[in-house]
Amino acid sequence: MKIQGLVVLGPTGVGKSEVGLFLAKHLDGEIINFDSVQFYKELNIGTAKPTEEEKKEVPHHLYDVLDLEEEFNAARFVDLADKVIAEILTRRKLPILVGGTGLYLRALEYGLFSVEIPEDIRKEVQKKAEQNLEELYEELKKVDPEYAHKISRRDKVRITRAMEVFYATGKPFSSFHKENPFFHKKRYNFLKIGLLLPRKELYQRINQRVLKMIEAGWIEEVKRLLERGFGPYLKVFRAIGYGYLIKYLEGEISLDEAIALIQRDTRRYAKRQITWFKKEPDVVWFSPEEKEKILNWVKERLLWKA
Template identity: 60%
Template structure:
């Protein structure tokens, strides 16, 4: 298959699925089996110093095979799907030039979709962008989210109330075009193909996945998640930064600010982790191209990858 320029599409493997299901281990297995290099598409693992709460691959795991787009941004640097696509395209070109297989591993479905199919372009006047940012500072994110629910309920239903970047983007598109972001996205339909990809989905029975997630939260706490958050705040990073509003970080910050007891912070962290995994599964289950496996079916996964590469 070729792109619009007549060039053959590069082959990629993407390992997808909910948080805690075992994507890191499977990605490493495939990279070692097929001379691959891993490209991260987790939107929080891109940030430095956020290690424990993001379940970032360990230094040993990263020494086994090359990893890209991980642990390279300051927590206060902006990052979005468009920037991810720009950097991922460069990295994928470099990996394939070395004769290696790019293996994308992560759980941020929008990033993967944007990379594989492109984003639809919308010109947003700088004046509009500045006005919305000013409103964010004056009125707060919750009011803007409520506004989005009125003008584009479909988009709002897919965006977390704490995700300021995506809330602002959806409002920017609406006020710049007069049409809901969700309607434009549906028309674009992500129909173009930028790469040939095998999507390997990992899943577990819900009860088993939830047990693993609860155990993982306990492990993060025992490994020093609270101390990691204290260190981030001591470095001067604002607790309102987007990565520090992600699961685990916002819960520990609420505890440190005296808004929650430690027990309640842990309970909510476990609950929100389960809810996040459920949302990820809903997103990925809607993609008919994903081939699903249990995480322990590694030889079956390897066989499927081998077929894809032939």
């Protein structure tokens, strides 16, 4: 199958945007976002979006496409990304996907698992999750211990989804993975570039980046959103950092505490991303400092683009 694009993946803070932009400029490419929080308008500083200057250098797609109240999921991402990839290829440009939401990438590349959930079951499970997530997780352990042990007991999204599938089909969620592991035949042939740094260096970068975001006006960004009536209830405020800055603005914690918690949670998120991407097939790993090496590696495999 002909190569249909590049993917630049890796943990938060590793330098994906910089490498993606470098490759796009040298390979006549256009960048497509697959970072779940960067789809949203108005969440700018805290999500480390590309700057307006960077967006002017090469076309960027799927940034700032959602209002804050909009729900988003892997299925909708696949629908949007399919259209953008087709348009870019029609222009004889190179699609370059840049991001860190592994589920979205896998859904795009391999297709989506689909079970129709009746509305009454969806409402019942959602209600149980809201009332007592711990109890719902214990139920999941009984009906699908294999899947339950793979996820956190606090992972509301995955617990809810697994129980919806069980109630709707009578079969454990894990059995669908065995029958049709994620989930259909390959839809795209991507060259996948993984970026990684030694853990100590990555964590130092993350800590420094959080401080730079604060200096760049992250607190003011959150304050403006609250003043416009957007409350902590918004799902997008679950993105790392926003909740702690709201607590700081409401006087519940100090700024130093908020910063330390944001740094800690970002490091933990980076660790989870690395674990996910290490299981991703066909990824070739580089340091983000090796931009020329990455470019040459890509050119060798994209002779039609060299």
